[in-house]
Amino acid sequence: MREFTLETTMKEVETQFPFARSLLHSKFHVGGCATCGYEPQETITQVAGKHKKDAELMLQALNLGLQDMQKSEITVQELAELKNRNAKILILDVREEWEYEIAHLPNSILLTEKNFSENVEKSKNVECVIVVCHHGLRSMNATLYLKDNGILNARSLQGGIEAYSIKIDNSIPRY
Numbered sequence: 001m002r003e004f005t006l007e008t009t010m011k012e013v014e015t016q017f018p019f020a021r022s023l024l025h026s027k028f029h030v031g032g033c034a035t036c037g038y039e040p041q042e043t044i045t046q047v048a049g050k051h052k053k054d055a056e057l058m059l060q061a062l063n064l065g066l067q068d069m070q071k072s073e074i075t076v077q078e079l080a081e082l083k084n085r086n087a088k089i090l091i092l093d094v095r096e097e098w099e100y101e102i103a104h105l106p107n108s109i110l111l112t113e114k115n116f117s118e119n120v121e122k123s124k125n126v127e128c129v130i131v132v133c134h135h136g137l138r139s140m141n142a143t144l145y146l147k148d149n150g151i152l153n154a155r156s157l158q159g160g161i162e163a164y165s166i167k168i169d170n171s172i173p174r175y
Contacts, residue, residue: 003066005044006043017066017069020062023062023065028058036051038051044058044062072140074128076167079168090122091109091132092142093109093133094131095134102175103172108132123146128153129155132164133157136158139156
């Protein structure tokens with residue numbers, strides 16, 4: 001993934017960095033409601049100008065957010081390597097219960113409100129916490145939340161269980 005420039009369109013930003021809108025809204029009050037919205041074809045410079053914000057600061061925040069997201073991912077190949085060397089990992093699945101029943105990674109735990117605190121404690125004793133969902137978006141959201149709350153070894157499985165099934169273990173059902 002490449003860094004954004006001042007001429008990057010908001011559509012390109014949101015395609016590469018799905019959390020851009022929430023980041024911009026929290027830091028700049030841009031993009032979260034009708035009065036501070038933007039159009040997909042507008043560039044970062046145009047959006048900043050329209051809302052009287054500093055375009056360079058917006059660009060810097062977006063690029064830092066993108067870097068944080070990239071650092072917070074683990075590929076399915078990297079997960080397979082961790083498993084092959086018997087690394088001490090904790091796999092947390094953040095999908096709905098019905099999704100987990102259809103397909104899940106061996107030794108994964110369905111994360112729920114009831115077992116959240118218990119698993120936060122477990123996360124302190126492992127090399128890496130792998131957060132899994134179907135395609136990688138919900139798990140990234142959960143990973144960033146966990147990191148913001150002190151679980152710095154959390155990583156989102158890039159492509160989710162879907163990518164793992166396709167690239168690593170096709171015995172895991174796809175849905």
